[in-house]
Amino acid sequence: MSSVKTVSTKPFEGQKPGTSGLRKRVKVFSEPHYTENFVQAILSSIPSPGAKGSTLVVGGDGRxxxxxxxxxxxxxxxxxxxSKLIIGQNGIFSTPAVSHVIRxxxxxxxxxxxxxxNPGGPNADFGIKYNMSNGGPAPESVTNQIFDVTKTISEYQIVEGDDVDLSKVGETSFGPLKIQVVDPVKDYVSYLGExxxxxxxxxxxxxxxFTVRFDALHGVxxxxGRALFVEEFGLPExxxxxxxxxxxxxxxHPDPNLTYAKSLVDAVEKEGIDFGAASDGDGDRNMIIGKGAFVNPSDSVAIIADWAKKAIPYFAKGGVKGVARSMPTSGAxxxxxxKQGYECFEVPTGWKFFGNLMDAGRLSICGEESFGTGSDHIREKDGLWAVVAWLSILAAANKEKPGTSVNDVLQDFYxxxxxxxxxxxxxEEVDSKGANELMAQLEKKFADPSFxxxxxxxxxxxxxxxxxxxDPIDGSVSKNQGLYIKFVDGSRIIFRLSGTGSAGATIRLYVEKYSNDASEFDADAQVGLKPLIDEALKLSQLKELTGRDKPTVIT
Known part of the structure; x- marks a missing residue:
């Protein structure tokens, strides 16, 4: 079994990794040689000393x-x-757990x-991405190299043999390759306990x-969640x-937002649950809600940063080196x-930009408006970390003032x-031609000095x-990261084409308005933002260019 076989192949178009690897429909990945080509491109692009003799962690969301x-x-x-693969039992590994295990x-x-x-199933999506030795997503220098290899690949190398049994924890081998199947949950939960x-x-x-409900949305x-809430915290099923x-x-749809986690939202309101939380398919995103309260992800990272040294031992001991947000995320x-005297960074969308700052010791807590929150404990966003951070805040707040709710924490912050x-x-899945035309027309308007x-x-x-x-660490420049308008009163409108979909284009429109008027703090965000949203839709001609009269999801 140990003899290496060379398989001839031809390049496939469009194997360009986005901000989170390559995502396509399952039927595309199922085409002969398609998956093998891309994995070979990854192995050929691992920075020196390369794939030979390396140890790699493998696993995913089980889709x-x-x-x-x-x-x-x-x-x-x-x-x-x-040399060696560390694989999650049954191929299961949350993205944050992979980052921790790599490190x-x-x-x-x-x-x-x-x-x-993204949804899973035979007619839905699949994806593959490579993470570096720091546990974070590959930088553009590596993803560009992977893409270059996919454009010229003519062969890949394999060893043939029977499928490996991944159901049992322990060590095995496949020809010269050592394989260690590990419990995907144990190390990660133990680390959260530290x-x-x-x-x-x-x-x-x-x-x-205080009642709790956690929804994994049938994801990884x-x-x-069971290990934490039932086994560690002793809560009922x-x-x-x-x-x-x-x-x-x-x-x-394993996306933790008010649209796709509706059963959780309904349960929290109907049953009067004090704290609700959900995570996405691979476990790196989170949503936090409470009775009558939705915690916007932009507010969530700000509140965690505000409470960090008071409520979380990791920061009480090590301090907060700095904070950061993606450009579309609000300025909370x-x-x-x-106020706290922390260094603050605004970066493009993509967790790898936070990783450089963390590795340089300049960043502790960061977040993206797309339900991603995390810290320098790993190099990926971490949904369960954010959920436990909120439970820490609520526990600390209730120690100070019994009966403090999620909404109380929000209102105190405001x-x-x-x-x-x-x-x-x-x-989502807008015709690419119309989406590109919309962005081109906006860029032209923004370039006009009279605008x-x-x-x-x-x-x-x-x-x-x-x-x-x-990038303040390596000097690399990332251009064309999103079209933005800043207004005199501090409001913002942002337009981006997202790279996380597998078909067509996803247009994201972001609107933000600041208020220090206490009478507005309890208002519905959609009502307060309507004038700004109306102007954004009119300016972009979104309906005319895409045929869409309403968004797929509103956050």
Whole structure:
């Protein structure tokens, strides 16, 4: 079995990794040689000393096509001289857990099988991405190299053999390749126990005065959620729902927002649950809600930063080195940074930009408006970390003032910092031609010198451009990261084409307006933002160019 076989192949068009790897329909990945070509391109692009002799972590969210893909990866790794694979039992590994295992086992990197929050199943999406030795997503220098290899690939190397049994924890081998199948949950949950005060959270939750519901949306975090809420915190099974991972996520959309996690939202309101939380397919995103309260992700990262040293031992001991947000995320965390004296960064969308700052010791807490929140404990966003961070905040707040709710924490934050009203409109699977025309027309308008100082309804334009970022650590420049308008009153409108979909284009429209008027703090964000949204739709001609009269999802 140990002899290496060379297989002839031809390039496939469009194997360009986006911000989170390559995402396509399952039927595309199922085409002969398609998956093998891309995995070979990854192995050929691993920075020096390369794939030979390396140790790689492999696993994913358990979506449809994961099992055959992992068996292909095993054969390719054996053919390329990889020394060892660390694989999650049954191929299961949350993205945050992979990041932790890469770092704790000092692996060369990891191959993750996930399309994150995208639906799964035979007619849905699949994805593959490569993470580096720091546990974070590959930078553009590596993803560009992977893409270059896919354009010229003519062969790949494999070792043939029977499928490897991934159901049992332990060590095995495949020809010259060593394989260690590990419990995907144990190390990660143990690590969270070092970051947070599990004892404080447990005593708070077991008081019986505070009810909890966690929804894994049939994604990878189901076993992790059970290990935390039921086994660690001693809560009943009724504290978790949809915690059995499924190849098609129970036929649902594993995206933790008010639209796709509706059963959780309804349960929290109908049953009067104090704290609700959900995570996405691969476990790196989160949503936090409470009775009558939705925590906007932009507010969430700001509140975690505000409470970090008071409520979370990891930060009480190590301090907060800095905070950061993606460009479309609201400026709420900027206000916390200013008051607390933290360095603050605005980066393009994509977690790899945070990783550079973390590795340089300049960033501790960061977040994206797309339900991604995290810290320097790993190099990926981490849905369950954010959920436990919120439980830590609530436990600490209730110690100070019994009966404090999620909404109380929100309102107290607004009283201290004001409120950044924020919303995102997603138009999914839009015709690419119309989407590109919309962006081109906006860029042309923004480049006209007369646009600055002009008025869109009541809003006067202070600045408009295409966001560009120069990395303060390595000096790399990332251009064309999103079209934005900043208004004189501090409001913003942003347009981006997202790279996370597998078909067509996804247009994201973001609107933000700041208020320090206490009478507005409890208002519905959609009502307060309507004038700004109307101006954005009129300016972009979105309906005329795409045929869409309403978004797929409103956040």
């Amino acid at each position: 449809y096509f994961s099992v055959p893909a992992i068996q292909s990866i095993i054969r390719l790794c054996a053919g390329n001289g990889v 704790s086992y000092k692996a060369t990197g990891g191959i993750l099988l996930t399309a994150s929050h 970051i947070f005060d599990f004892g404080l959270i447990k005593s708070f939750l077991q008081s019986g005065k 975090t189901g076993p992790y 009724s504290s978790i729902q949809n915690c059995t991972p499924s190849e098609d996520f129970g036929g649902g 965390v900027d206000r916390v940074a200013k 009283k201290s910092y004001g409120r950044n009203f924020f919303s995102r409109y997603d138009y 600055k100082g002009s008025k869109l309804g009541q809003f006067e334009v202070a600045e408009a451009d295409n966001f560009s970022y120069t």
